[in-house]
Amino acid sequence: MGAAIEVTGLVKRYGDKVAVDGVSFTVPEGEAFGYVGPNGAGKTTTIRSMLGLVRPTAGTIRVLGRDVATDLSEVLADVGHLPGEFGLWPQLTGIECLEYLGDLQGRPPVRRQELCDRLELSSIDLRRQVRLYSRGMRQKIGLVQAFQHEPRVLVLDEPTEGLDPVMKERFAGLLDEHRRAGGTIFLSSHILSEVEQTTERVAVVKAGRIVVTRATADLTGERVRRCTLVLKKPVPAGELAIAGVSALEGDGWSYRFEFRGDMEPLMRRLGTFAVQEFSCEPEHLARMFFEIYGDAR
Numbered sequence: 001m002g003a004a005i006e007v008t009g010l011v012k013r014y015g016d017k018v019a020v021d022g023v024s025f026t027v028p029e030g031e032a033f034g035y036v037g038p039n040g041a042g043k044t045t046t047i048r049s050m051l052g053l054v055r056p057t058a059g060t061i062r063v064l065g066r067d068v069a070t071d072l073s074e075v076l077a078d079v080g081h082l083p084g085e086f087g088l089w090p091q092l093t094g095i096e097c098l099e100y101l102g103d104l105q106g107r108p109p110v111r112r113q114e115l116c117d118r119l120e121l122s123s124i125d126l127r128r129q130v131r132l133y134s135r136g137m138r139q140k141i142g143l144v145q146a147f148q149h150e151p152r153v154l155v156l157d158e159p160t161e162g163l164d165p166v167m168k169e170r171f172a173g174l175l176d177e178h179r180r181a182g183g184t185i186f187l188s189s190h191i192l193s194e195v196e197q198t199t200e201r202v203a204v205v206k207a208g209r210i211v212v213t214r215a216t217a218d219l220t221g222e223r224v225r226r227c228t229l230v231l232k233k234p235v236p237a238g239e240l241a242i243a244g245v246s247a248l249e250g251d252g253w254s255y256r257f258e259f260r261g262d263m264e265p266l267m268r269r270l271g272t273f274a275v276q277e278f279s280c281e282p283e284h285l286a287r288m289f290f291e292i293y294g295d296a297r
């Protein structure tokens, strides 16, 4: 399969401010790619450049082989874009917004009705002006417009912002279907659990540059787990000196410690103790993110 997204030497300056400072990456078709980094790192600017919403200072962007600078209409026909804060025209009705965005996409909205049904947007809702919508309803319009034309590439910028848990689940279902149909996903999100669940590879951006690109599973493997052990018979702390254990605290009857890496040797050792209780909680990916890359600001 070819490249779905190819960004080469992307630079975007706003006056003296360099928002994106020479970013290059390729997302093969069918991959789900995460794009993470602290506030102001340049994620949204990269996305807006991919959609022709800002003009890069330098660099090229190709989507499914087409140059965004010269073939924007063809690019937009193949891309579904869902921003976190979805701005709509307040005086238009929901259906008018969907039609207008559908015209920009230039492809028939073959899934519109099905999506409205699944997201519980009734025809009465759709005939109301968007200014009367709740934030969640606006976000539903955002979801419908992103998927309505069956795009091959989804570009998602903080997509679950403002969605309630039910809508989040439906959105996850839509992403799943998109993946199974061989679609590509580019996901920028601060919700690292979402990045972890959705993507196969992740790039970390800092001050306008990609500092590292890794398989998401590798990042997960380096994750810290916080463990608590309660014993029926005490064991000396030395018995827990196993590779991967750190920050060990305890009195022989109970211990707390952090664990990194392969769990198997730890579980084998625990099997030789009289264990009353053992719990092991993965640390939030955010902490691992900052541990590996330091304070990314």
Ligand SMILES: Nc1ncnc2c1ncn2[C@@H]1O[C@H](COP(=O)(O)OP(=O)(O)OP(=O)(O)O)[C@@H](O)[C@H]1O
Pocket: 014, 017, 018, 019, 020, 037, 038, 039, 040, 041, 042, 043, 044, 045, 046
């Ligand atoms: N229109 C603009 N004019 C001037 N500076 C801008 C403009 N848009 C973005 N910037 C600046 O460019 C930098 C990158 O912004 P961008 O919105 O791309 O970051 P981000 O990684 O998406 O951040 P966040 O996670 O906060 O959304 C920031 O310093 C921002 O202030």
